[in-house]
Amino acid sequence: MIRVLHAGGPEEAARRLGFLGVSRSGRETLLRELRPCILCVTNEELAVSLAELLVRLGVPSAWAGKKLLFSVSSAEQVEKWGESWPGEMETLAPVSKAIRRFQPKGFVVPCGDRKLVLGGAPRIMGILNVTPDSFSDGGKYLSVEAAVRRGIEMAAEGADIIDVGGESTRPGSFPVPEGEEIARVVPVIRELAGETGALLSVDTTKAGVAREAVAAGACIINDTSALADDPGMAVVARESGCAVVLMHRRGTPATMQVEPSYESLFDELLDELSERVASAQNAGIPHERVIVDPGVGFGKRLRDNLALHRNLQDVRNLGRPVLFGPSRKSFLGKITGKEAGDRLFGTVAAVAIAASGGGADILRVHDVKETLDVVRVVAAIREGAEC
Numbered sequence: 001m002i003r004v005l006h007a008g009g010p011e012e013a014a015r016r017l018g019f020l021g022v023s024r025s026g027r028e029t030l031l032r033e034l035r036p037c038i039l040c041v042t043n044e045e046l047a048v049s050l051a052e053l054l055v056r057l058g059v060p061s062a063w064a065g066k067k068l069l070f071s072v073s074s075a076e077q078v079e080k081w082g083e084s085w086p087g088e089m090e091t092l093a094p095v096s097k098a099i100r101r102f103q104p105k106g107f108v109v110p111c112g113d114r115k116l117v118l119g120g121a122p123r124i125m126g127i128l129n130v131t132p133d134s135f136s137d138g139g140k141y142l143s144v145e146a147a148v149r150r151g152i153e154m155a156a157e158g159a160d161i162i163d164v165g166g167e168s169t170r171p172g173s174f175p176v177p178e179g180e181e182i183a184r185v186v187p188v189i190r191e192l193a194g195e196t197g198a199l200l201s202v203d204t205t206k207a208g209v210a211r212e213a214v215a216a217g218a219c220i221i222n223d224t225s226a227l228a229d230d231p232g233m234a235v236v237a238r239e240s241g242c243a244v245v246l247m248h249r250r251g252t253p254a255t256m257q258v259e260p261s262y263e264s265l266f267d268e269l270l271d272e273l274s275e276r277v278a279s280a281q282n283a284g285i286p287h288e289r290v291i292v293d294p295g296v297g298f299g300k301r302l303r304d305n306l307a308l309h310r311n312l313q314d315v316r317n318l319g320r321p322v323l324f325g326p327s328r329k330s331f332l333g334k335i336t337g338k339e340a341g342d343r344l345f346g347t348v349a350a351v352a353i354a355a356s357g358g359g360a361d362i363l364r365v366h367d368v369k370e371t372l373d374v375v376r377v378v379a380a381i382r383e384g385a386e387c
Helices: 009-021 024-032 043-057 075-084 086-104 144-157 177-197 207-216 233-240 265-282 301-310 310-316 330-336 346-355 368-383
Strands: 002-004 038-041 061-064 067-072 106-110 112-120 125-130 160-166 200-202 220-224 243-246 290-293 363-367
Touching: 002 086, 002 207, 002 265, 002 310, 009 024, 009 038, 009 061, 009 067, 024 061, 024 067, 038 043, 038 086, 043 061, 043 086, 043 200, 061 368, 067 125, 075 086, 106 243, 125 144, 125 346, 125 368, 144 160, 144 177, 144 368, 160 177, 160 220, 177 200, 177 207, 200 207, 207 220, 207 233, 233 265, 243 265, 265 290, 265 310, 301 310, 301 330, 301 346, 330 346, 346 368, 363 368
Parallel strands: 125 160, 125 363, 160 200, 200 220, 220 243, 243 290
Antiparallel strands: 002 038, 038 067, 061 067, 106 112
């Protein structure tokens, strides 16, 4: 993969280049003529060909081991090079393709017989856990009546999507029987399908639960295992026509926070999620129905979760819309010292960063109305006229 690196300015770029292994002199060379798109080429053969071409073009580059790094202004600039050097089109084409894949754009995601239009301000997915043991709101919405009432309330507050889950995925949790999970989520989804116009999502890793939820009215399958836990899930997703959220996670909820580690978070995360996206396509799920989630809090250290916020745009290298769910997560508790139910301000700070950076297309949160205010203010500031 040719990866575009997000860097907000020279200081941040220098820090990221240093982490990747670029020497001090190499960093100084790149930073002297830093352009908006920093590219990292990991394919050794392509890297060597590009390095030779960049010398002829007068474009600075640097090596980090076998990785080549350089910066350009835009995909259009690369394509103009190709017009001037027709014999190098094969070498340059992957570069412009990578930049265009990374660039923010609108998406229209088919969700059964409906569509989710994404682009601009992030959409809001409201979390509705119908479990006794979820880390934040476990036990609050155990009855169908209470859960449906909360779902209707979230839709009125501005939720575009309501994500119904019947099995806790908190660190250290264990699976519940399929029949029990179906009994928790299906009646709620069925009632909400008749009571609200919000898109309904089912948060599950089990094909049987997803199949019943879709029959009840769900049109999005949110699978924290990225279709890996249950071989039948890809079949349900393909045949239902639902959109599918593929989340990055290592291990299971029971084991994922037992000393997680990464040598290079984004390299590993993007490689692993890319494999899951390819697996979904190989199973016959159309690319336009796939949404990706970097899995903040799932098999991540505190520093990993913070890096995901700073560089969330890097996930755009996958070329699919990004769902982000920092709501009330334990990393916020480590920073603030607050318990899960008292992490609203920490959550909205995390949401503001994700929304302002342009990396998130969907925000998955417990507190819908507060998040909507954040999204509106961020959009107003970003889109305000110059004066």
